[in-house]
Amino acid sequence: xxxxxxxxxxxxDRSIVMEFANAIDPYVLSKIRSMAAAVEDQPDLFIEEIxxxxxxxxxxFCPLLTTPxxxxxxxxxxxxxxxxxxxxxxxxxxxxxxxxxxxxxxLPFVAKHNGLSQKEVIDIHSHGDxxxxxxxxxxxxxxxxxxxxRISTPRLxxxxxxxxxxxxxxxGDQTGIYPxxxxxxxxxxxxxxxxxxxxxxxxxxxxxxxxKICFVPIDEDEFHHIIHLTEAGIYIPSISEEQTP
Amino acid sequence: xxxxxxxxxxxxxxxxxxxxxxxxxxVGVSPAGAMDLFSLSIANLLVGNNLGxxxxxxxxxxxxxxFGCDETIAITGASSAAYINESEVPLWQSLEVKKGDVxxxxxxxxxxxxxxxxxxxxxxxxxxxxxxxxxxxxxxxxKGRAIQAGDAIPLGEKMKSSPDLMLRKEKRPVYTxxxxxxxxxxxxxxxxxxxxxxxxxxxxxTITAQSDRMGxxxxxxxxxxxxxxxxxxxxSAHGSxxxxxxxxxxxxxxxxxxxxxxxxxxxLIAEDICTLSQMTPGSTVFFTTVTEQExxxxxxxxxxxxxxSLTSIRDPKQKQLVITVAGKEYSIKIKKLx
Numbered sequence: 001x002x003x004x005x006x007x008x009x010x011x012x013d014r015s016i017v018m019e020f021a022n023a024i025d026p027y028v029l030s031k032i033r034s035m036a037a038a039v040e041d042q043p044d045l046f047i048e049e050i051x052x053x054x055x056x057x058x059x060x061f062c063p064l065l066t067t068p069x070x071x072x073x074x075x076x077x078x079x080x081x082x083x084x085x086x087x088x089x090x091x092x093x094x095x096x097x098x099x100x101x102x103x104x105x106x107l108p109f110v111a112k113h114n115g116l117s118q119k120e121v122i123d124i125h126s127h128g129d130x131x132x133x134x135x136x137x138x139x140x141x142x143x144x145x146x147x148x149x150r151i152s153t154p155r156l157x158x159x160x161x162x163x164x165x166x167x168x169x170x171x172g173d174q175t176g177i178y179p180x181x182x183x184x185x186x187x188x189x190x191x192x193x194x195x196x197x198x199x200x201x202x203x204x205x206x207x208x209x210x211x212k213i214c215f216v217p218i219d220e221d222e223f224h225h226i227i228h229l230t231e232a233g234i235y236i237p238s239i240s241e242e243q244t245p
Numbered sequence: 246x247x248x249x250x251x252x253x254x255x256x257x258x259x260x261x262x263x264x265x266x267x268x269x270x271x272v273g274v275s276p277a278g279a280m281d282l283f284s285l286s287i288a289n290l291l292v293g294n295n296l297g298x299x300x301x302x303x304x305x306x307x308x309x310x311x312f313g314c315d316e317t318i319a320i321t322g323a324s325s326a327a328y329i330n331e332s333e334v335p336l337w338q339s340l341e342v343k344k345g346d347v348x349x350x351x352x353x354x355x356x357x358x359x360x361x362x363x364x365x366x367x368x369x370x371x372x373x374x375x376x377x378x379x380x381x382x383x384x385x386x387x388k389g390r391a392i393q394a395g396d397a398i399p400l401g402e403k404m405k406s407s408p409d410l411m412l413r414k415e416k417r418p419v420y421t422x423x424x425x426x427x428x429x430x431x432x433x434x435x436x437x438x439x440x441x442x443x444x445x446x447x448x449x450x451t452i453t454a455q456s457d458r459m460g461x462x463x464x465x466x467x468x469x470x471x472x473x474x475x476x477x478x479x480x481s482a483h484g485s486x487x488x489x490x491x492x493x494x495x496x497x498x499x500x501x502x503x504x505x506x507x508x509x510x511x512x513l514i515a516e517d518i519c520t521l522s523q524m525t526p527g528s529t530v531f532f533t534t535v536t537e538q539e540x541x542x543x544x545x546x547x548x549x550x551x552x553x554s555l556t557s558i559r560d561p562k563q564k565q566l567v568i569t570v571a572g573k574e575y576s577i578k579i580k581k582l583x
Contacts (some may be wrong), residue, residue, distance in 0.1 A: 010431035015482045024477060051270045051480040053504055058480035060270075063544040068537050073423030103499045136478065136504030137271040139382050143478070177274075180382055199372045199384045205272035233498035 002028055006035075008072050009056075011050055014063050018075060019056040024145065029133055032057055037088075040077050045074055051132045052209050067202045085211070090210045094238035095177070095192050096167055097126070097215045098223040102190035110170060110187050110205070111155045120219055123190065124148045125175065128156050129214040140179030140197030140205040144213060147175045155158045159185035179205075193218075193226035194237055206237065248365060248400045249313040253347065255393035256308035257269040260366055261386035261501075264297040270503040276483070277379040280358050280458060280522035282515070282550065285411050288362035290555055291319035291339045293405040299369070299376035300423035301392070310361075312342050316400065317364035317407045320348075323356025323523060324420065334366040336557050338411035355420035356523040379500060380458070396557050407443035416554040420523045420530055423567050425531040428511035429485065429540050434474055436508035437488070441469035445510055454526045458500040461521065463530065467492035470508060475568040478506040484513030484521075486532075498522060514540045516547045522576060 002021045009017040018035070021028040032052050039050060040058070046065040051058040061071055078213045099122045100107040111118045115209045130146040137143075160183060163169075167178045169186025178184060179196035207213070218226070229235035252259075257374040262285065265278025268367060279285035279302055286296045301308075306325060320327050327334050328349045334340055334360075335338040342494045350359055369376055369387065378386025434442055451467035462515065479502065481487070488495045497505075497515065498521075513521065514535065521530065535543065 009433070010429050011480075011482045011486060011509075012429050013514045013537070013544045015480075018478065019479075019547060023479070049267055049270055051503065055480040058482070060267075060482075065546060067541050105413050134478070134504065135271065137502060139269075139272065139274040139384070141273050145273045146383075182443050192399075197382075204269070204274075204373055205471050208272065 099190040104189040106187035155185040253309035260378040263299040277377040292364040321355035325353040364405035392536040433508040
């Protein structure tokens with residue numbers, strides 16, 4: 001679980017890894033987020049990029065301006081100064097989903113596999129409270145936790161060559177949304193009209209680590225309406241800020 | 246006169262690349278960028294650009310470009326025969342080309358990637374802070390894809406006059422079929438048996454044909470894990486060497502995914518990432534460890550030496566004058582006779 005103090009790992013000549021735990025847990029996520037926030041405020045560390053993952057932070061630094069030893073000492077100081085359990089702000093993001101039909105071709109299979117009706121699968125999926133642990137795999141892909149195991153379904157035997165951007169799927173105990181067209185083996189249950197990745201936007205990626213997600217079922221008319229507004233650049237996704245005690 | 250280059254032949258895989266796209270790994274965006282950052286930097290310095298300006302990266306051979314304007318260029322990287330019209334031109338130095346000239350890069354005798362820098366710069370917008378092409382996500386560069394015949398790629402307005410520079414001969418990389426590459430162990434060397442780590446450091450590994458801009462797959466004696474190859478997904482640094490269940494190493498390069506779930510035994514140092522990227526399938530590599538402190542010193546040395554490695558190609562005994570006669574420009578070379 002969470003280590004009493006972080007463990008450093010070497011990662012070449014331009015980065016180091018600071019590992020906080022050896023398990024996936026919301027408490028580890030908030031530790032990582034509070035450490036990242038504390039480091040981001042400090043330009044004299046010469047850190048060029050911070051990559052948060054499930055259990056660690058990877059720091060990419062400028063090797064001309066600092067050394068791994070100096071950086072580790074400073075990071076250790078910052079870690080010691082963090083309050084023991086800090087309350088972290090997070091965002092609540094609503095993601096509208098058109099379930100089933102052409103948008104979610106595997107919904108019947110997911111229902112059958114779990115002995116549920118399609119409506120029950122939709123109810124369970126859209127009543128879950130999901131937490132984004134990290135992003136990776138492709139631009140904007142969020143690794144989420146919190147899916148109800150009653151709708152767990154193994155991956156497709158034969159992955160699809162092309163899954164359209166916005167598709168929402170299930171793979172084992174995970175659920176997620178494909179931000180760009182890509183090959184993949186997830187069971188598709190629906191599709192969101194939102195753009196999770198738009199390289200031409202000032203904010204290219206919709207989701208971020210620490211976000212809480214809820215899925216909101218929509219019908220085909222709403223789906224096309226949101227697409228229309230998104231293309232016109234006037235759709236504002238529902239995002240609110242919350243404080244976790 | 247249009248400030249453009251026209252692609253007559255796209256070659257095997259030619260993409261626009263700069264140093265890479267930084268600051269977006271946390272949202273899953275691959276840095277991409279030139280495979281051989283040394284050759285990228287030198288190509289830019291030779292035409293008077295900043296180190297990290299976008300250039301054209303070509304793979305193996307075949308690219309043919311017609312210039313729509315006069316320009317100063319430089320070609321670096323793989324030992325290819327490069328021609329402007331019918332004349333072979335030297336690599337690793339500033340070159341002047343005229344409107345209508347055609348550059349043709351033929352098969353390299355050693356190495357893989359060539360870099361063509363343009364003093365006007367490539368006038369395409371930056372996407373998320375970079376002009377680099379990332380093929381898998383289809384972003385950056387020229388329409389997010391490799392260039393192909395028929396493309397007209399815009400250059401900047403302002404041409405820099407040739408700085409007449411070359412890379413010192415002794416500083417030019419020699420691409421061979423066998424090299425020892427330096428690594429820092431970690432981040433997950435503790436996931437491997439003692440024997441596994443020793444095998445990795447003592448055995449030859451062959452670069453396989455299943456290698457691309459994402460990573461080079463190597464083949465050799467199996468590197469054994471203590472329990473399993475899987476770790477909780479974490480970050481992937483440039484040059485990190487992951488070992489999946491097959492026990493065969495994969496070196497993660499420019500187009501790598503930002504995160505991955507296989508244990509990583511070691512990470513290549515910056516200079517040796519450039520070396521490896523130019524090694525062809527079938528070549529053999531050995532790995533040797535350096536400490537993190539030594540790697541830091543080597544990085545500083547590599548950067549400072551790169552900056553000092555250029556010299557003038559101008560013959561001190563020779564002067565060049567441009568005169569205008571009846572509206573036409575003539576270039577005259579004047580040489581002092583001994």
